[in-house]
Amino acid sequence: MEGRAAALGAGTVLNALATGTGAAFGIDVETRATVELDPAADGVEGKIAEDADADTDLIERCVALATERWGDGEGGRVRTDSDVPLAAGLKSSSAAANATVLATCDALGLAVGDGGRASDDAVGDDADDPAVDVTRLAACRLGVRAAREAGVTVTGAFDDATASMLGGVTVTDNDADELRVREAVDWDVLVWTPPERAYSADADVARCEAVAPMADLVADLALDGRYGEAMTVNGLAFSAALGFDADPAVEAMPHATAVSLSGTGPSVVAVADSDDPETDLDAVADAWGDRPGTLRRTTTRNDGAAVE
Numbered sequence: 344m345e346g347r348a349a350a351l352g353a354g355t356v357l358n359a360l361a362t363g364t365g366a367a368f369g370i371d372v373e374t375r376a377t378v379e380l381d382p383a384a385d386g387v388e389g390k391i392a393e394d395a396d397a398d399t400d401l402i403e404r405c406v407a408l409a410t411e412r413w414g415d416g417e418g419g420r421v422r423t424d425s426d427v428p429l430a431a432g433l434k435s436s437s438a439a440a441n442a443t444v445l446a447t448c449d450a451l452g453l454a455v456g457d458g459g460r461a462s463d464d465a466v467g468d469d470a471d472d473p474a475v476d477v478t479r480l481a482a483c484r485l486g487v488r489a490a491r492e493a494g495v496t497v498t499g500a501f502d503d504a505t506a507s508m509l510g511g512v513t514v515t516d517n518d519a520d521e522l523r524v525r526e527a528v529d530w531d532v533l534v535w536t537p538p539e540r541a542y543s544a545d546a547d548v549a550r551c552e553a554v555a556p557m558a559d560l561v562a563d564l565a566l567d568g569r570y571g572e573a574m575t576v577n578g579l580a581f582s583a584a585l586g587f588d589a590d591p592a593v594e595a596m597p598h599a600t601a602v603s604l605s606g607t608g609p610s611v612v613a614v615a616d617s618d619d620p621e622t623d624l625d626a627v628a629d630a631w632g633d634r635p636g637t638l639r640r641t642t643t644r645n646d647g648a649a650v651e
């Protein structure tokens with residue numbers, strides 16, 4: 344009983360730490376999970392390829408919760424390998440959880456889908472397609488539960504989890520785990536990841552709550568479909584709240600559709616609308632080039648996570 348799946352990293356449009364409303368978009372950076380189930384095993388043993396010392400509790404809980412819900416409580420092994428840097432604001436926890444839950448479904452021989460309808464309902468929890476055993480949104484909610492239990496999130500991060508699972512841009516209410524908007528988006532993406540790490544669970548929530556009026560404004564812009572402006576305002580507000588330098592954003596603004604600190608940082612993400620000739624991510628890369636850390640060019644993804 345072996346299963347495999349891959350899920351996306353994501354960038355932030357609205358950090359949910361201020362108000363519980365968040366928004367994010369899937370990018371073409373993946374985490375892959377392989378799950379081997381063993382009905383005789385006592386528990387679940389996790390391994391993270393890139394970092395032998397990283398905490399495997401999240402992915403072990405994902406397997407256990409998934410076999411409890413959709414299997415017979417099987418134990419086994421789970422291994423992730425990832426292009427999403429851990430705790431850098433690019434949603435490594437959501438990608439690992441989503442890939443692991445889907446890989447467990449695959450190992451259980453379950454069909455994963457979106458319910459069968461070519462509408463917004465296609466990403467609902469309940470499948471109306473008899474060929475679908477588990478919807479991606481139900482799998483996503485299970486990963487969010489595991490993240491809460493593992494203590495790696497403040498709000499549950501349903502915004503990041505849906506962007507990673509479904510692709511495109513999503514706007515969510517993380518208090519209710521409710522998907523408010525999902526829309527395809529086509530952007531070129533430049534990511535700067537400084538060498539330091541910032542675990543979401545350690546973020547200064549009170550400082551984020553202080554910028555709630557700005558977060559409300561960002562939510563209004565996002566719900567109006569003005570994702571780029573939303574993202575840039577988010578970046579200025581949360582860089583200030585969390586003590587990150589806003590210079591990279593100011594440098595990027597003349598050349599990008601939008602730029603923001605991603606999540607609780609430290610990565611900064613600039614995006615360029617593929618149709619806008621005024622944008623130039625090479626110029627942003629030049630401006631950011633002397634900073635320590637890594638620069639990565641990628642694109643948005645609208646397909647989301649999948650069994651492999």
Ligand SMILES: Nc1ncnc2c1ncn2[C@@H]1O[C@H](COP(=O)(O)OP(=O)(O)O)[C@@H](O)[C@H]1O
Pocket residue numbers: 374391397398399400401402423424425428429430431432433434435436437439495496541542543544606
């Ligand atoms: N590739 C991975 N495999 C397993 N668990 C992971 C992986 N990446 C991240 N995690 C889990 O997520 C935690 C980091 O979560 P978080 O601080 O929210 O970072 P991010 O902003 O990247 O999601 C790690 O401590 C680990 O428990």
Ligand SMILES: O=C(O)C1=C[C@@H](OP(=O)(O)O)[C@@H](O)[C@H](O)C1
Pocket residue numbers: 355357358359360365366431432433434495496497498499500502503542543544605606607608
């Ligand atoms: O833990 C959480 O509830 C969240 C963490 C942040 O993301 P990162 O995990 O990328 O820092 C934030 O953007 C998200 O809206 C909610």
